[in-house]
Amino acid sequence: MALHPQAEAYLKLFPTDLGTPLAELTPETIAGMRALDGFAEQRGPVVPLPVVRDGSAAGVPVRVYRADDGDHPLPVIVYFHGGGWVFGSVARNDALARDLAVRTGAVVVSVDYRLAPEHPFPAAADDALAAVRDVFARPAAYGADPERIAVLGDSAGGNLAAVAAWQARDAGLRLAHQVLVYPVADVAMDTPSYRTYATGYGLGADEMAWFAAQYGGDPADPRLAPLRLADKAGLAPATVLTAECDPLCDEGEAYAAGLAAAGVPVEYRCYAGAIHGFFGLPGFFDQAAEAREYAAARLKEAFA
Numbered sequence: 001m002a003l004h005p006q007a008e009a010y011l012k013l014f015p016t017d018l019g020t021p022l023a024e025l026t027p028e029t030i031a032g033m034r035a036l037d038g039f040a041e042q043r044g045p046v047v048p049l050p051v052v053r054d055g056s057a058a059g060v061p062v063r064v065y066r067a068d069d070g071d072h073p074l075p076v077i078v079y080f081h082g083g084g085w086v087f088g089s090v091a092r093n094d095a096l097a098r099d100l101a102v103r104t105g106a107v108v109v110s111v112d113y114r115l116a117p118e119h120p121f122p123a124a125a126d127d128a129l130a131a132v133r134d135v136f137a138r139p140a141a142y143g144a145d146p147e148r149i150a151v152l153g154d155s156a157g158g159n160l161a162a163v164a165a166w167q168a169r170d171a172g173l174r175l176a177h178q179v180l181v182y183p184v185a186d187v188a189m190d191t192p193s194y195r196t197y198a199t200g201y202g203l204g205a206d207e208m209a210w211f212a213a214q215y216g217g218d219p220a221d222p223r224l225a226p227l228r229l230a231d232k233a234g235l236a237p238a239t240v241l242t243a244e245c246d247p248l249c250d251e252g253e254a255y256a257a258g259l260a261a262a263g264v265p266v267e268y269r270c271y272a273g274a275i276h277g278f279f280g281l282p283g284f285f286d287q288a289a290e291a292r293e294y295a296a297a298r299l300k301e302a303f304a
Contacts, residue, residue, distance in 0.1 A: 003201075003245055004273030010202075010284050017203040017276065022210050027117075030086065034115075037092050042283030044095040047102055054090075055141075057134035060127045061112035063090045064142060065101040073139065075106040075148035075176070075303040078132050078164070082155030082181075082280065084211030085116045085124050096280055100152070103296035106303065107143050109135060113160065121217030121224055128160040129167045136173050148303045150177040150236070152295065154279050155248070156211070158183025162226040162255065165236050175236035177302035179295045181279045182241065182248050183255065186227040187212045187219045191250035201245045203276040208247055227255050232262035239267050239298040241291055243274035269294065 003011070020029065037043075051066035066074065079097055081088040090097070090112040097110040113127035132151065139146040151168075153161030158180040165178040189205060189212075198205035215224070222229035240256035242249045249270065256268035271278065271287050282288035 002273060003275070004285075004287065006285050006287075007245065007273055007275045007278070011200070011275065014202070015200070017207050018210075022206060025210070034087055034089070039281060039283070042281045043093070044099055044282045046095050047098045049098055049101060052098075057109065057111070057131040060131050060134075061090070062131060063094070063097065063110045063112070065097050065108040065110070066143060067101045067105060071143065073145040074143055075104070075150070075299075076135055076139075076142055076144040077104060077106050077108045077299065078135060078149065078151045078161075079108055079110045080113065080128055080151070080153035080157030080160040080164075081110070082153070082157045082277070083115075084208070085121075085156045085215040086211055087115070088157070093280070099292060100296070103292060104299050104303075106148075106150075106299065109142060116214040116216070121215050124156075124160055124215070125163050125167075125223045128164040132164050132168055132173065132175075133171070147174075148176050150175060150179065150299055150302060152179040152181070152299075153183065154181035155276065156184055156215075157181075158252075159185065159224075159226065163223050165238075166222065166226060166229055166232070169235055177239070177299055178236045179239045179299065180241070180252065180255070181291070181295070182243050182246055182276055183226075183252055184208075184212075184248060185251040185255040186225045188225070189247070191247075191254075193250040194247045197245050197247045197249070201247075201275050203247060205247050227251060227258060232259055232264060235259060235262070235264045237265040237302060239295060240269075241279070241295065242268075242270045243276050243278055244270050244272050245274060246276040248276060267298065
């Protein structure tokens with residue numbers, strides 16, 4: 001499939017995901033890149049909401065969003081941002097979290113998990129689970145209906161959402177749904193999509209290998225590679241979205257297939273001609289709004 005015209009135009013401006021040669025990524029460079037957000041306008045409008053507050057979930061910083069000012073319990077989406085476990089933050093993904101709150105009518109709890117390489121594996125996964133556990137343990141603090149809690153994440157955040165979902169199952173915490181947007185489901189990097197889209201499509205295979213090296217961990221550990229989880233039965237119903245022209249496409253599809261084979265209700269959708277990262281940049285990609293609306297519809301169906 002050819003690149004979507006909007007993806008093609010984007011790649012002419014930003015041919016690689018990091019935009020910096022890997023050899024030049026020092027701790028100082030990483031810190032500087034974290035402080036900048038060249039795509040602020042393209043992440044979408046910062047929609048005013050009646051409730052936006054910062055807090056702590058078992059010691060993990062979170063930001064809570066609510067699209068109405070009532071005090072009745074609402075469904076909750078625990079959201080994990082992308083960024084290869086190295087970049088990203090609640091602040092950088094503020095517009096997306098607000099948009100999810102409006103589209104779903106749910107409380108959104110955006111998690112500022114610890115980043116690598118300062119905090120390697122399994123720090124981010126531990127923070128993700130801690131945040132989910134806290135919403136279950138203290139639903140009133142979030143205005144949450146404890147029977148309607150979901151997780152959602154994109155890229156590395158999709159990895160954390162998938163890992164939190166199976167760990168929640170094992171802890172006896174029943175999630176209503178999981179939405180995984182082009183998730184890192186494995187770190188073997190040996191799929192056809194890794195070979196086909198290794199270079200020239202934004203996120204490169206070498207960049208993904210760099211991200212994985214910063215995070216660390218055993219590639220066979222399902223806390224790093226949820227595709228390797230032996231028993232997927234009983235996991236929360238899922239929606240898995242991928243971008244066709246993305247090294248991560250095949251592993252996302254394989255994870256959806258693994259869930260289905262284990263009897264987990266799952267819907268899988270691949271966005272034709274799309275590249276990694278499109279979900280977070282509605283200012284560049286019309287498919288971002290399409291994917292968000294589809295994810296929101298799936299969540300509202302699960303919450304109903």
